[in-house]
Amino acid sequence: MESAGALAKELGRWNEVSDFYRRASEFYRECGRAQPASDALAKGASFLEDNTPDEAIKMYDEACSILEEDGKEQMAFDLYRAAASLYVKLEKYSDAAATFLRLGSAADKCNAINSQCKGYLSAIIIYLYAHDFQQAQKCYNDCSEVQAFLNSDQNRCAMKLLSAYEEGDAEGIKQAAQSSAIKHLDHVVIRLAKKLPTGDLQTIKKLVDDDGEDSLDENDLT
Template sequence: MESAGQLAKELGLIDEAVDSYRRASELFLHCGKVQPSADVLSRGARAVEDERSEIAVRMYLDACAMLEEDGREQMAFDNYRAAVNLYVKLNRFKDAAAVLVRWGQSADKCHATQSQCKAYLSAVIVHLYDEDLKQAQQCYNDCSQVNAFSRSDQSETAEKLLSAYCEGNPDEIRHVVSSSHIITHLDHTIVRLAKQLPKGDVKAASVVEPGDDELNEEDLT
């Protein structure tokens, strides 16, 4: 079935390709082969993401869910990364940030603390790039409910960024980004966005100090 999907893609029959990849995934899953099932979905998503971006994102996230249900959270990380990159490419920044938070929660389940903290910092950066300072602050506060993040270098970097925004100081924002070895170790897509901060009129923005905003009712712990 996967070969049929590849052939359909080559012939420009994109919807048929999607159906074939999904069918191949279902057949593997029916046989209890979760990893091959998720891998087929991922390959299918890569094959059609230029022509069917929305469908490709769903395929990546379906692969993530499949692996997580099988207790293989760490194997889902590449699919999360692909979904984030595609959402950024589509300028769907709120969706990208939401996937990053979900990635962080998945990393928490498999005790991948470094990946978790990177994902949460990345989500804050994406909101800042989207010029949604209030949501960036809320995201930071929500993620700070997780002890591993609140004590991390990534949290400290996020706090420095938000403080610079609170001060309306674009030079300090650029300094935090350019001098941070923490940001340079994030995924390339996020680093690229961070290097373009700040966007918009920072001095006109009004943001509460980090930690002062009310916490979201949905606890991330």
């Protein structure tokens, strides 16, 4: 089946590529072989990235799910990254961030702390690149509930980025984006970080200031 899929790829028959690699994956699953089943889907997905990216993403997602169900999350790390990279290419930034958070969750189960923290920081950077400061801040707060992230270099980098955004400090953002924590992320995320800040910083600063005033009003007991 995989040989037929490879031949279909050479002939540019993209629907057949998907079909053959899916059938190969199903065959492996019926035999109780999760890793080859996932590998078949991942290989098919890699062939489809340029021509049918939506189908490629579905196949990457299914490949990850197979490994998750088999308790082999650590074997899926590269697949999460491939899917996230493709989402960025398609400018589906929320989906890209969610995929990096999924990687972080999988890494947590494997006690792969470095990969976990890198996944969380990647998601925050993607939200910032997409001009979604509030979601970036929420993501940071949620991830900081995890002790491993709270004590990490990635957390400190994210905090510097968010603080610079709150202050409307473009130079501070650029400096934070050059930190060593970011240099060790996936290339697709590094490229986005280098383009920060995007969006209107003054609008973000005003939003933060307004939120601060609202909090003061709520706490005013006089």
